[in-house]
Amino acid sequence: MNDSDEDHEYSDDSDSLETSLREGPMDFAIGIPSSFGSFFGLLPSRSVPTVCRFCPGYIQPSFSTTSCAASTSAEGTSSDRTTPWYTCPPDQEHVLCQCCFQPMPKNWSGVIPAQSIPPQKCAICSKYFCHILWGCKKAGCLGCLNKFTEFPVREGNLAVLINKNLYESKILKDYLTQQNLSKEDFLHRCLQKLDSKEYTTTDGGSHELTSSTVLCYKCGWRNFQELAYQFRRDIPRDQLPDSFRQRTDCYWGRNCRTQSMPHHASNFNHICEQTRFT
Numbered sequence: 058m059n060d061s062d063e064d065h066e067y068s069d070d071s072d073s074l075e076t077s078l079r080e081g082p083m084d085f086a087i088g089i090p091s092s093f094g095s096f097f098g099l100l101p102s103r104s105v106p107t108v109c110r111f112c113p114g115y116i117q118p119s120f121s122t123t124s125c126a127a128s129t130s131a132e133g134t135s136s137d138r139t140t141p142w143y144t145c146p147p148d149q150e151h152v153l154c155q156c157c158f159q160p161m162p163k164n165w166s167g168v169i170p171a172q173s174i175p176p177q178k179c180a181i182c183s184k185y186f187c188h189i190l191w192g193c194k195k196a197g198c199l200g201c202l203n204k205f206t207e208f209p210v211r212e213g214n215l216a217v218l219i220n221k222n223l224y225e226s227k228i229l230k231d232y233l234t235q236q237n238l239s240k241e242d243f244l245h246r247c248l249q250k251l252d253s254k255e256y257t258t259t260d261g262g263s264h265e266l267t268s269s270t271v272l273c274y275k276c277g278w279r280n281f282q283e284l285a286y287q288f289r290r291d292i293p294r295d296q297l298p299d300s301f302r303q304r305t306d307c308y309w310g311r312n313c314r315t316q317s318m319p320h321h322a323s324n325f326n327h328i329c330e331q332t333r334f335t
């Protein structure tokens with residue numbers, strides 16, 4: 058008897074939960090194309106047209122209630138480019154920013170000269186991001202799409218920049234401090250070497266990659282790490298701490314998976330190529 062009461066109460070609860078999801082205040086999530094449905098797995102699909110910031114009748118969603126409430130910055134760091142300079146026609150196709158999942162125009166109507174359309178796609182992974190278009194508003198977004206020269210280097214990035222090896226990353230960081238180079242100066246030094254083809258990256262082998270290539274944060278970070286490794290490798294030995302020069306090379310070199318362990322990282326040099334393969 059008790060059991061069936063509980064069952065009944067439980068099913069009441071689940072009904073009301075479902076109702077609140079269906080009619081909840083998440084208006085910003087409506088009209089997402091079905092291919093993106095998995096991001097909103099709990100929401101039933103609705104056939105409401107997508108409305109972006111350039112659509113007539115657009116209403117600003119409340120970002121402060123979304124999942125990143127823990128983040129220190131309530132909004133992205135970019136300036137807010139809200140003045141609409143384009144109006145979506147009724148049949149406008151939209152695409153979702155893969156950072157904030159807000160829609161933006163995909164194919165622009167012919168009145169806009171092609172060269173004035175801001176980049177919306179990463180040149181490496183081809184994913185769409187809204188940051189250059191109008192400033193991404195996802196909480197904590199530092200810039201999900203940027204020219205490589207404007208890649209947002211975080212202070213915390215430097216601690217793990219070289220192969221997640223804290224020791225080699227610290228050597229680099231100390232060197233930058235000693236040379237009075239800011240993290241932006243450092244990025245630009247690396248990019249000069251990329252442009253002059255002294256430094257290369259894996260993605261650079263398969264794509265045209267220069268300092269002005271537009272990259273998403275993830276692809277920018279991956280390529281910056283590769284450039285930083287080469288910069289670190291090129292620091293003259295006599296400018297490194299004594300303790301560094303006494304270490305022998307790890308067999309697995311830069312590919313070593315144990316270098317994330319501080320003890321191993323401090324005992325062996327990992328700024329070298331792999332010499333053992335079995």
Ligand SMILES: [Zn+2]
Nearest residue numbers: 109111112145
């Ligand atoms: Zn629109």
Ligand SMILES: [Zn+2]
Nearest residue numbers: 179182273276
């Ligand atoms: Zn990318």
Ligand SMILES: [Zn+2]
Nearest residue numbers: 154157187193
């Ligand atoms: Zn965005």
Ligand SMILES: [Zn+2]
Nearest residue numbers: 156193198201
């Ligand atoms: Zn973003």
Ligand SMILES: [Zn+2]
Nearest residue numbers: 307313315316
């Ligand atoms: Zn090792």
